[in-house]
Amino acid sequence: MRDKSRKWPVFTEVWIWIQGERDARVASTNYNGTSTTPSSVYEQRLTDLIADIRAAYGTNISFVAARLSTNATDLSVDDADGFWSVRQGMEDAVNADPNADFVDTDDLTFYNDDLHYNTAGVLALGSRFAVKMDELLDARSQRRGTVLIVR
Numbered sequence: 001m002r003d004k005s006r007k008w009p010v011f012t013e014v015w016i017w018i019q020g021e022r023d024a025r026v027a028s029t030n031y032n033g034t035s036t037t038p039s040s041v042y043e044q045r046l047t048d049l050i051a052d053i054r055a056a057y058g059t060n061i062s063f064v065a066a067r068l069s070t071n072a073t074d075l076s077v078d079d080a081d082g083f084w085s086v087r088q089g090m091e092d093a094v095n096a097d098p099n100a101d102f103v104d105t106d107d108l109t110f111y112n113d114d115l116h117y118n119t120a121g122v123l124a125l126g127s128r129f130a131v132k133m134d135e136l137l138d139a140r141s142q143r144r145g146t147v148l149i150v151r
Contacts, residue, residue: 042089062136069105
């Protein structure tokens with residue numbers, strides 16, 4: 001992706017994904033008349049999204065997802081079937097892609113709504129994303145025999 005108003009080009013190297021809560025909630029109530037969204041459906045949707053992102057912005061884009069947290073009790077209790085189905089689909093999609101990974105969120109802290117991360121949770125999540133991005137970019141550079149220079 002290039003911003004023509006900038007002197008230097010801007011490239012997307014890593015795509016960060018933090019989503020799935022709504023899918024977990026919707027999944028538990030109304031997917032094709034069944035009680036849950038099969039993990040294979042979420043896996044395919046996420047795999048398609050990653051492919052679409054790479055088609056639009058570059059085939060080498062790494063992908064990092066925040067795995068649904070077991071501490072998001074707003075989901076894991078009320079919508080347990082949908083929660084576990086979406087979480088498994090997310091893991092399956094990411095594990096099948098050598099240029100993708102996820103960060104664990106099970107120990108992060110939430111506001112009282114048990115769905116949104118509080119300040120400490122967001123800061124920890126950001127740090128985990130940064131570490132995982134570094135790992136993926138380093139692995140990609142080693143596979144290609146190149147060195148990534150960040151300005």
